[in-house]
Amino acid sequence: NAGVTQTPKFQVLKTGQSMTLQCAQDMNHEYMSWYRQDPGMGLRLIHYSVGAGITDQGEVPNGYNVSRSTTEDFPLRLLSAAPSQTSVYFCASEDSGNTIYFGEGSWLTVV
Amino acid sequence: DAKTTQPPSMDCAEGRAANLPCNHSTISGNEYVYWYRQIHSQGPQYIIHGLKNNETNEMASLIITEDRKSSTLILPHATLRDTAVYYCIVRVGPNSGYALNFGKGTSLLVTP
Numbered sequence: 001n002a003g004v005t006q007t008p009k010f011q012v013l014k015t016g017q018s019m020t021l022q023c024a025q026d027m028n029h030e031y032m033s034w035y036r037q038d039p040g041m042g043l044r045l046i047h048y049s050v051g052a053g054i055t056d057q058g059e060v061p062n063g064y065n066v067s068r069s070t071t072e073d074f075p076l077r078l079l080s081a082a083p084s085q086t087s088v089y090f091c092a093s094e095d096s097g098n099t100i101y102f103g104e105g106s107w108l109t110v111v
Numbered sequence: 112d113a114k115t116t117q118p119p120s121m122d123c124a125e126g127r128a129a130n131l132p133c134n135h136s137t138i139s140g141n142e143y144v145y146w147y148r149q150i151h152s153q154g155p156q157y158i159i160h161g162l163k164n165n166e167t168n169e170m171a172s173l174i175i176t177e178d179r180k181s182s183t184l185i186l187p188h189a190t191l192r193d194t195a196v197y198y199c200i201v202r203v204g205p206n207s208g209y210a211l212n213f214g215k216g217t218s219l220l221v222t223p
Contacts, residue, residue: 004154031209033208033210035211037152040215041213041215042198042212042213042214042215042216043155043211043213044213045207045208045210045211048208048209048210056208057208058207058208058210059207059208059210088152090154090155098143098160099157099160100145100157100211101157102147102154102155102156102157103154104153104154105152105153105154
């Protein structure tokens with residue numbers, strides 16, 4: 001998956017806790033994004049960024065914050081975890097040829 | 112936003128070509144068609160993408176009809192490792208964050 005690194009791979013949270021999912025790429029890609037995938041479903045866009053200092057909301061942004069202080073990093077913050085946020089989270093980045101590469105995913109369970 | 116329609120499942124014999132169809136009749140003129148596959152909830156793996164012309168790379172070929180309302184992904188010599196869920200995706204524009212609109216995909220089973 002061409003250098004998109006996500007951490008942690010697995011996490012269990014209690015309702016109300018906060019945490020940050022990390023995403024990094026070393027390919028100097030401008031466009032980065034976060035998706036979530038619920039069981040049996042396709043991926044849905046949470047937030048995206050077209051470059052450092054610029055972020056915007058996707059289809060399902062509620063309960064999540066992002067920032068893009070550098071080109072390399074695009075962390076996703078869960079402010080107050082809820083069971084509905086139990087999902088698999090994928091970070092992605094895009095090269096100049098419009099090819100989008102996904103990370104391996106972060107499995108989050110909120111109890 | 113353009114939506115895609117794919118058959119829920121297909122079978123293919125190992126060594127044969129796998130032809131996966133996709134309908135995207137509401138696609139707009141500047142929207143790209145992407146194909147990804149996913150194995151056991153791993154990260155989606157990029158296969159190929161195109162706008163109007165047919166495309167080929169080391170993994171597959173993408174055939175887009177002239178009216179762009181449908182396309183076919185061709186895996187020329189399917190192997191057991193090609194068993195996966197294949198997603199045909201129309202990438203939407205800036206008003207929707209350039210999102211990849213994943214549907215439910217086609218579950219391809221390659222048999223010995």
